[in-house]
Amino acid sequence: MENNILEIQGLCKTYDDFSLQDVSFSLPRGYIMGFVGQNGSGKTTTIRSILNMAQFDSGKISVFGLDSVTDSIAIKERLGVVFDSLYLAEHLNAKQIETQLRPFYKDWDSKEYHSRLKAFNLPEDKKVGDFSKGMKMKFMIAVALSHKPELIILDEPTSGLDPVARDELLDILAEYIEDENRGVLFSTHITADVERIADFVTILHNGKVWYTGTKDDLAADYAVLKGDAKDIPEGVMDKLIGYHNYRNGFEALIRTADLAGLPESLEHEKASIDEILVYIAKEDKHEGHSAHDAV
Amino acid sequence: MKIIIKNKSELPIYEQIEQQMKAQILDGTITEEEQLPSIRQLARDLKISVITTTRVYNDLAEEGFIISVAGKGYFVAPRDNELLRERMLFEMEEGFEKAVSNGRNAGLTDEEIISALRQFLEG
Numbered sequence: 001m002e003n004n005i006l007e008i009q010g011l012c013k014t015y016d017d018f019s020l021q022d023v024s025f026s027l028p029r030g031y032i033m034g035f036v037g038q039n040g041s042g043k044t045t046t047i048r049s050i051l052n053m054a055q056f057d058s059g060k061i062s063v064f065g066l067d068s069v070t071d072s073i074a075i076k077e078r079l080g081v082v083f084d085s086l087y088l089a090e091h092l093n094a095k096q097i098e099t100q101l102r103p104f105y106k107d108w109d110s111k112e113y114h115s116r117l118k119a120f121n122l123p124e125d126k127k128v129g130d131f132s133k134g135m136k137m138k139f140m141i142a143v144a145l146s147h148k149p150e151l152i153i154l155d156e157p158t159s160g161l162d163p164v165a166r167d168e169l170l171d172i173l174a175e176y177i178e179d180e181n182r183g184v185l186f187s188t189h190i191t192a193d194v195e196r197i198a199d200f201v202t203i204l205h206n207g208k209v210w211y212t213g214t215k216d217d218l219a220a221d222y223a224v225l226k227g228d229a230k231d232i233p234e235g236v237m238d239k240l241i242g243y244h245n246y247r248n249g250f251e252a253l254i255r256t257a258d259l260a261g262l263p264e265s266l267e268h269e270k271a272s273i274d275e276i277l278v279y280i281a282k283e284d285k286h287e288g289h290s291a292h293d294a295v
Numbered sequence: 296m297k298i299i300i301k302n303k304s305e306l307p308i309y310e311q312i313e314q315q316m317k318a319q320i321l322d323g324t325i326t327e328e329e330q331l332p333s334i335r336q337l338a339r340d341l342k343i344s345v346i347t348t349t350r351v352y353n354d355l356a357e358e359g360f361i362i363s364v365a366g367k368g369y370f371v372a373p374r375d376n377e378l379l380r381e382r383m384l385f386e387m388e389e390g391f392e393k394a395v396s397n398g399r400n401a402g403l404t405d406e407e408i409i410s411a412l413r414q415f416l417e418g
Contacts, residue, residue, distance in 0.1 A: 031345060174339040196302070199346040214346055219307065270305065 004062070005029045005151050005183035011049060011059035018207060020045055023059070025202045025212040030180035032173060034194030034215070035187040036273060037204035038281060043187045046204070047155050050185075051081065064150065077105060080144030084156035086136045090129025094122060094139065105147035113146035134165035141172060151183045152176065158190050166190070170197050191273040201273065205280050215273075224275055225254045227266035236262065242279030253279035296325050296332075298341060308343055309350045316351070320360050320371055321383070331361060331369040358382050 004026040011023040020042045027033045037043055048054035050061055052072040061068035063075045081087075088097055094117055102108045117124055120138040122131070128139055137157055144152055152173075158166045170193060173184055188194060194201060194215070202212040211218055225240065229250045237243065240252035253276060259268055271279075298315050300308055319325045331352075332340065338348040352369055355361045359382055362372045398408040 170342050174342045177345065178335045178339045180335060197342055197344060199344040215344060216307070216309075216346060216350070270307075 003028055005064060006033075006050070006185060007062045008046070008050070009060045011046065011056055011061065013045060013049065013054070013056040018042070018045075020049075020056070020207045023204070023207070023209055025209060027183050027185060027200060029183055030177070031199040032177055032184040032186060032197055033200040033202060034191070034198035034273075035185055035202050035204070036189065036191055036194055036277065037210075038277065039189065041204040042207040043204055044155055047153060047185075047187060050153065051076075051079075077107070077147070078150045080147065080149030080152040082137065082140045082144055082152065082154040082157045084159050086128065086131075086140065088128060088140070088143070091127055093127055094124040094142075097128065097143070101143065107148045109146055109148060112148075113142060116142035116145060133160050134162060137161060137165065137169065141169070145172075145176070150181060151185070153185045153187075155187045156189070157186070158188055158193055166193060169193075173197060189277075191277065195273055203273075203276070203280070206284070210280060211276075218273070218276070219270060221256055222271045222276055223254055223256050223259060223268040224251060224271045224279075225259075225262075225266055225268045226251050231263050231265045233262065242282030244282055253283075300341060300343070309347050309354070312341075312348075312351045313354055316355060317358075317360055325371055327371055327374055329371045330367075331371065333368055 005028065007026040009024050011020055013020040018040070023042070023046055025033075035043055035046075045054060049056045050063065050068055052068055052075075063071075064078060066075050068075065089100070092100070098110065098113055102110070114124070117139075120135075120142060122135055122139055122142065128136065131139060140157075157169060161169070173186070174197060176182060177184055186194065186198065198215050200213065201215045201218050203210040203218075227249055229245050232240075232250070236258070239258045240254055243250060243252040253271060254268070262268075296316070296319060298312055300311055304311060306314075316325070325331075331337075334348045334352055335345060337351075338345045341348070352361065352363070356363055356369070359372055359377075361369050363369050394412075395408060398411065403411070
């Protein structure tokens with residue numbers, strides 16, 4: 001069996017105002033990958049490319065070792081998707097939707113579907129369009145799990161969900177991934193969810209991969225540095241990411257490898273994924289700002 | 296086995312779990328030769344990364360607290376285990392080092408530190 005359940009190599013796609021540039025990452029079987037980045041960083045475009053819902057200019061995507069374009073139908077049989085909004089017919093109820101969907105999946109498991117609906121407290125005879133946001137998300141998960149997918153792709157499933165529903169989702173994913181042949185790609189900008197459960201993290205920024213690797217390495221490789229700007233030794237300023245000076249001191253992201261030899265007056269602490277995203281975004285503004293100043 | 300993960304702790308999650316498991320193995324809460332949950336089960340129960348629980352079990356096995364039995368899973372190592380004993384001695388020495396340095400920082404003489412230890416041992 002191929003080792004990577006999902007593999008993206010050199011994905012490029014140019015729009016008028018935005019482009020994905022050489023996006024590459026891979027997810028081994030048995031793990032959960034958090035796919036994070038600001039809104040507009042290219043997460044949804046990447047996901048739509050994986051699902052063959054968007055064409056790309058160059059690059060290659062393999063799912064289960066199959067080509068995302070030429071084998072797209074075979075891939076869809078084995079893939080579950082959950083989007084931030086319901087993609088199913090809003091005017092139908094859960095029973096009617098099952099009748100519609102069943103013919104498309106040879107592994108559709110009706111028993112699983114109904115037991116999921118029951119476990120999630122989703123009424124079968126209510127129009128799904130009338131479900132709350134949390135119920136819609138759970139309904140999409142019930143549908144996704146009912147055809148026994150090997151890979152689940154979730155695009156911003158937790159946006160607009162209350163903490164209880166988000167926690168339930170994490171429970172479901174933790175249960176799902178107990179089977180080591182499966183995989184989960186989980187796009188979100190609520191990084192607390194990723195922080196805990198994800199094995200791998202890919203950070204997308206302005207259409208490029210800023211980081212891809214294990215979450216533990218990410219946590220070990222970056223730190224937040226704080227202190228008085230006058231204590232920053234010469235040459236270190238260039239290594240600071242998203243440097244910002246406040247009234248009482250400065251804050252910036254730094255690679256832990258660059259911490260050696262810094263004066264003790266500078267404090268450092270571990271950086272959360274949220275903080276990393278914020279500093280990357282600040283770095284952009286900073287660069288934009290100085291370019292502007294030069295003019 | 297009881298594991299409490301503090302998200303706000305400065306300690307990485309794997310270290311929090313390792314510390315708690317070690318303490319429970321040493322004080323007998325997790326009994327000798329008891330079977331532990333599988334790596335994936337533990338990840339599911341704690342809702343954390345599989346990579347994190349893999350690391351915990353690898354570290355604990357390396358330090359002699361647990362053993363991996365092919366095809367069966369992980370078990371608490373027998374107490375007379377030489378590795379575990381060495382590990383405990385090492386941790387005792389580490390504790391001494393800290394205690395002595397704290398004592399000296401507080402201005403105690405070596406004799407005073409030794410008598411404080413004696414008092415501690417006598418309970």
